[in-house]
Amino acid sequence: MSINFSEGNIFTDSSCQIKEEIFNTIFSGKNIKIEQIISSGHTSPAEGWYDQTQQEWVILIEGEAILEFENNQKKNLQKGDYLLIPAHTNHKVIYTSTNPKCVWLAIFFG
Amino acid sequence: MSINFSEGNIFTDSSCQIKEEIFNTIFSGKNIKIEQIISSGHTSPAEGWYDQTQQEWVILIEGEAILEFENNQKKNLQKGDYLLIPAHTNHKVIYTSTNPKCVWLAIFFG
Numbered sequence: 361m362s363i364n365f366s367e368g369n370i371f372t373d374s375s376c377q378i379k380e381e382i383f384n385t386i387f388s389g390k391n392i393k394i395e396q397i398i399s400s401g402h403t404s405p406a407e408g409w410y411d412q413t414q415q416e417w418v419i420l421i422e423g424e425a426i427l428e429f430e431n432n433q434k435k436n437l438q439k440g441d442y443l444l445i446p447a448h449t450n451h452k453v454i455y456t457s458t459n460p461k462c463v464w465l466a467i468f469f470g
Numbered sequence: 471m472s473i474n475f476s477e478g479n480i481f482t483d484s485s486c487q488i489k490e491e492i493f494n495t496i497f498s499g500k501n502i503k504i505e506q507i508i509s510s511g512h513t514s515p516a517e518g519w520y521d522q523t524q525q526e527w528v529i530l531i532e533g534e535a536i537l538e539f540e541n542n543q544k545k546n547l548q549k550g551d552y553l554l555i556p557a558h559t560n561h562k563v564i565y566t567s568t569n570p571k572c573v574w575l576a577i578f579f580g
Contacts, residue, residue, distance in 0.1 A: 435475070
């Protein structure tokens with residue numbers, strides 16, 4: 361019996377030089393998508409917000425980052441911090457560390 | 471507007487002395503459950519297997535571990551390694567490191 365484990369390592373590419381932010385779908389199933397994101401000083405575009413139709417549960421596995429929400433609330437994230445971003449909760453990333461880079465795991469569902 | 475972020479940190483309790491393995495549901499929604507697991511030398515019971523009705527996507531965020539599957543296949547997991555355990559894929563944990571402890575994030579869905 362051969363099992364499809366869809367396996368990998370979340371730190372892949374995190375030690376490389378990157379120009380663009382990396383968004384890598386590492387698992388995709390019915391009503392669920394799991395994404396690896398690597399940021400290094402990258403932030404959201406100055407204009408506009410992320411407005412998602414799905415819920416996003418996100419954890420910062422390495423690095424430091426700051427999220428901003430439309431009600432001006434800011435969240436400082438340290439290594440290991442996680443939170444749920446409910447669907448249609450406008451948000452943006454206003455800071456990501458470069459040393460170490462930010463390694464995110466994001467789960468979109470619902 | 472108050473947003474319910476259901477937030478926390480995945481390393482919580484990982485620096486404490488633990489006797490029992492910790493299984494902590496950190497998010498629960500429709501058809502999805504996200505669990506923090508902290509193991510320190512703990513393994514599955516010698517008899518029997520984990521046989522789950524849901525798919526499990528699991529990542530080892532810290533530590534080292536070995537999983538065994540019913541076809542005798544073993545998986546050595548290092549920090550950052552993830553894999554999908556399809557529903558009804560019998561498996562057990564036969565090794566978890568103590569220094570550092572194993573910090574797992576497990577997502578059950580479908």
